[in-house]
Amino acid sequence: MFIDRTKVYVKGGDGGSGAASFLRQKYMPYGGPDGGDGGSGGSVIFEVDSGLRTLLDFKYQQHIKGSRGQHGQGKKRHGKNSPDLVVKVPPGTMVYRDETSELIADLIEPGQRAVIARGGRGGRGNTRFANATRKAPKFAEKGEPGEELTIILELKLLADVGLVGFPNAGKSTFLSRISAAKPKIASYPFTTLTPNLGEVHISSGRNFVVADIPGIIEGAHQGTGLGLKFLRHVERTRLLLFILDTAGTENREPLEDFNALQRELRLYSEKLSEKPQVVVANKIDLPQGQENIEKIRKNLPQGLRFFAVSAVTGEGIQELLFFLADELDRLEKEERETVSEEKLQDKERKIYRRRDEPEELSVIFDGEAYRVKGERIEKLVHMTDFNYEEGVERLQYIFSKIGLEERLKKEGIKEGDLVRIGPMEFNFTEEGF
Structure with missing residues (x-):
């Protein structure tokens, strides 16, 4: 589960x-x-x-x-x-x-x-x-x-590459082709009900992790379908790989699918939609897939990398994987430089809390009792053993030192009113608690 x-x-x-x-x-x-x-x-x-x-x-x-x-x-x-x-x-x-x-x-x-x-x-x-x-x-x-x-x-699953696509676009088949992962594969929508991770081995020392995110449909940013349940997992990835059903086997237009996916990611998170993206036209082993390759390539936004593959036969897969490995190396280098710069800035603007800064103390009347709030005073009451008279006297002395009685009077407390501090209740008197 x-x-x-x-x-x-x-x-x-x-x-x-x-x-x-x-x-x-x-x-x-x-x-x-x-x-x-x-x-x-x-x-x-x-x-x-x-x-x-x-x-x-x-x-x-x-x-x-x-x-x-x-x-x-x-x-x-x-x-x-x-x-x-x-x-x-x-x-x-x-x-x-x-x-x-x-x-x-x-x-x-x-x-x-x-x-x-x-x-x-x-x-x-x-x-x-x-x-x-x-x-x-x-x-x-x-x-x-x-x-x-x-x-x-x-x-939020940690992966280098996140596979994004409509149900039955071939994401699970693609993941099983490039890694040892064995996701459930079938010809009906929402075959994948949980995210799957697969590790891709390019060469010695060059590996990366791919996450198959369950099918996203229109309205996913509002919770439609699997919706918000799995969109969060895309946030951790460095790069998004859009898997399109080039052959249109589900009677959908690949370009319309791409635009719908972009819209859902943008509505969910602007930051998410700005991640580096690669478009993969899958199912080119089918006749309709071959016919649509050029149409998709020409109508994609300029500068977006495009690959045509078949997850079933393996055609075009190797070239894509080498590109992904190089791109991830580049992104990792940029991240290291950015993190180093941010750490330097944080060090320069770090502000230390003064040890003598007074603790905030609040008094609230809830209709029944005056409730005193404050981390230090509540802990002090918790730690006082009321079985010892001297311990109670010490607590009363601390109350007077911090001006608690004056604060309560300012809030309108009267003789006999109930005061709650942490787990303890006291009756207020002019002589103290």
Whole structure:
């Protein structure tokens, strides 16, 4: 089964909690704090595996969670960090944040990795909070929660050449002729229901990958036929090869087919329609195909490379493949030069975020409670162990330092109103929370 788009929930492992412990040994009945820190949770990391070609695994694994870090213990024993969870994905996988459609990662090269959900850091033990004025802290931090998000995985197959053509134009036969790929071939429309990849070997060290994109018809950019489901796979190719049924075996005009394909690609993406293109007149082994070769050649846009071939007999195939290999070499050289120039420009205009830049804090009244939003303050509440009075006092002190009470009053909060921060609820009083 070919799956190229799916939704997955991902969560990094929570950090382990720190320990609130005191040294108790013979002759040292009142030793100082010795609680160890918790270990960090495991991050969820996606890694490209060149052996994969589909997102099928994620159809059955829609929840991915990193493991939790170990809790700290007495005698300053720190908890172990949890190992990261490495998840394999096929080349060409794009990861989007579901809520905002923000692109998180574009995974292309074999072995390339991206951290999708970071694990939480371990909570600090009470040893960390001891100082000159607080020599025996009786509290510790809970582990930081791991990052969690829902993502959309979208696969765009990586290929050097994309075969574009109407159903029954001979794309699958052409692919089986030039590579070891064995796509399903039959004489009815939409024989190919999934993209097929084939590797073409020209000579030692000169190989390229061809993708047979399932038949595109008029209205494909709006989802007609297989439509949008497979048009995305053409975006990754360096070069487009238009396969035309020169003999008109489906009672269609080859030139009309070409113009319709150009129109669909342009309506789907202007950038896609600007890719280098080559036109291949297929089925010249048929009498009608031979008659139409010159007519097609003369009516194509000027400067467009044209080849006449027969995918069945192999006529004209070798010349086409050598041209494609040379053209791909040229395009690759241009891409390397462009990428080098872009990297240089990025380095020159890189702006570093100031460490002292204040975090944005927002207060929203939802009709029931005042909800306080802010990554740092929400994590702080998550990591506070409310079983320890000193830990709660520390949290209240931080609230006053960041001006949370004044901010709430500015929003119109009154005595007894409910305040929500992360998973916790508080009742507001003039004396504080």
